[in-house]
Amino acid sequence: MATPEGMYKIIKKLEKSKTKYFKALLLDYPNETDTKEFRQEIVNGTLPKTSRIGGLIEIHGSGGRGIDWTEGCIALTDPEMDLIYKIARIGTPVTIVGSLTDLKGILK
Numbered sequence: 399m400a401t402p403e404g405m406y407k408i409i410k411k412l413e414k415s416k417t418k419y420f421k422a423l424l425l426d427y428p429n430e431t432d433t434k435e436f437r438q439e440i441v442n443g444t445l446p447k448t449s450r451i452g453g454l455i456e457i458h459g460s461g462g463r464g465i466d467w468t469e470g471c472i473a474l475t476d477p478e479m480d481l482i483y484k485i486a487r488i489g490t491p492v493t494i495v496g497s498l499t500d501l502k503g504i505l506k
Contacts (some may be wrong), residue, residue: 405429408490
């Protein structure tokens with residue numbers, strides 16, 4: 399229920415008819431690193447043994463609502479998604495980092 403942080407790749411491009419969102423880019427989460435770290439967290443006891451790693455993390459449209467509603471995905475406005483979708487290719491690297499500053503603050 400949280401956006402993963404790390405280095406990923408786009409593994410699938412989904413057109414409007416293949417996703418419930420405007421368009422979507424599926425990421426390779428969980429990857430080998432995520433799986434290894436997840437298992438270690440369970441061994442260390444920092445995660446309950448009943449925890450699940452999740453999956454199906456996308457960069458998708460239908461965003462811009464001003465609230466956190468995606469359950470881990472990255473939601474862009476449809477015009478932003480349209481631009482990214484045109485540029486991105488299968489295999490394009492994506493790095494997700496956390497920040498306490500919103501995009502407007504970063505751009506200042």
